[in-house]
Amino acid sequence: MLVLIAIDAMGGDFGPRVAVPAALRALNKDPCLSVLLVGDLSTIRPLLPENSPLLNRIQFRHSDISVAMGDSAKHALRHQKGSSIHLAVQAVADQEADACVSAGNTGALAVISRYLLKMYPGVSRPAICSQLPVNGGECLMLDLGANLGCDADDLYQFALMGSAMAEVMQSKVSPSVGLLNVGEEELKGTELVREAADIMATSTAIRYEGFIEGSDIFSGQVDVIVCDGISGNTALKTSEGVVRFLFQQIRQGFRNTLYGRVVSILVRPVLKSIKRSLNPERYNGAVLLGLQGVVVKSHGAAEVEGFYRSILHATHAVRSGLCERVGDKVANRGADTSL
């Protein structure tokens, strides 16, 4: 299936320096892929190889406005209509492109996508959903920060959307859902979380397995982890920090003794391969679920490998019919719950 991905080449910490080589790599990998590069063509064009056959599968759209990381989403929507994010999402709204990928301002991407693509009926707000490496495989977690406040029904929508994504993109049959909660006994969760748990427990549209604590996110107990944006963002960022800290400690630990320094030479290839398997670049590319179109957010700090994975992820989302499945799942929730 031919797929055209609109790429905001100006976002993230590295802009076209990462987005363009990543696009070329994706084109090389997937012969049925085309891309629309959106951004400042005077910086994009010099990054392309001359006379490459890949050029036949690249389209261009010029924009000299980039939304900065610190810009407010509303400002970006109202006053930067010609921005590279805006034009990339617009291409999806106009059915010119099948999906878009951006490493730019998350808030702006969410607000612009919501405005241009609209939500599926029954979805109040987009949720950021990402894959995580866990014991024995992968799980999906949402929301990772698109929503700072949400109610019990929003959490249930996240559960439906996450389940749909696990079904079509990871081919999981009846994926299990866990609701992130704090662990202290007396404090077993806010009213919000308990209310959401009640809704999920009565739903036949998802396979709800109960609460899970932060300590079990990586245990592989469930396929989909549902949480509000603050908790999800906190958990995700904390995990990144812990992994970095731990590898620092391991490096330091080997340096501390002569024995360690000698052994570290032998160990390096093994640790490298472990680090590679956990590399966040491998799991880069979060989907904004609930939108009537595929929008993938690449990490702002992602390098070529990470951005490339985001493009492939978007392509896979298009081919697997992710959005339609999410829309169906949410539309059919009424038949399945008593609420």
Added chain:
Amino acid sequence: MLVLIAIDAMGGDFGPRVAVPAALRALNKDPCLSVLLVGDLSTIRPLLPENSPLLNRIQFRHSDISVAMGDSAKHALRHQKGSSIHLAVQAVADQEADACVSAGNTGALAVISRYLLKMYPGVSRPAICSQLPVNGGECLMLDLGANLGCDADDLYQFALMGSAMAEVMQSKVSPSVGLLNVGEEELKGTELVREAADIMATSTAIRYEGFIEGSDIFSGQVDVIVCDGISGNTALKTSEGVVRFLFQQIRQGFRNTLYGRVVSILVRPVLKSIKRSLNPERYNGAVLLGLQGVVVKSHGAAEVEGFYRSILHATHAVRSGLCERVGDKVANRGADTSL
């Protein structure tokens, strides 16, 4: 300075089997320490050595009521007045003991302590504060789950109390304070967090350094990390899970190849020492700050090493005058802030 610690010997996953050996170890370590063991004496006494001189520094108080992990805090307070938690905290309230340590139900411990010991004026609620190993040293983080909802002024109180603890227990001069926040640009925090940041920025009673993200908790950027109980609990539990997952992956990584299996034998001592240095047992013992008395919560799953650390931590808190310093710091906030 002679210190007497009341120990709830019935709490946690292991009860007296952990609490009693831990108490003996602490008595061995610190000749100026005495303990009051509270709990079912028919199970406690057989765990003690006969004719040991340590027995001179052990007092006993019988209780045959234990608060279960699943009991509600209010139920424990109202209907289990003779419980081992209750009697241990009561000993502090009656100035019979200098501090108490429990591995029992956190909610019950917090509610009973608040009822019997009272808060310092100006503190709305106790906050759970624990040390964490971070790059280059240790930091303090609070609240870790005593409060599910809190307002901006509560967060400021946490900042004052955490600073006081870093000063007296870690001998840090003018400790720096960071406020945990989500990282997305547009979503730079809830109104709550922004309001708290405004208060902290104008305070001269603390050295406020700004927001920090979850990914920087372990970077050692600040001495005190302030957050609401849900975010703190989520971050802490997630960290535990990530560490466990990572060591699993490392073990697995070494097993995957013949080379790895051979090298792993050489590496074992180094990895073991790293694991030991990060062992949560080493950092076990969270203080409930804001109470007019020292109350230390040991992790429910802590083993002898961990519980022993909690007892030493409580002893250190008493000797360093932690509670009084916390009380002073909060009392003097008025002089230092314009609010």
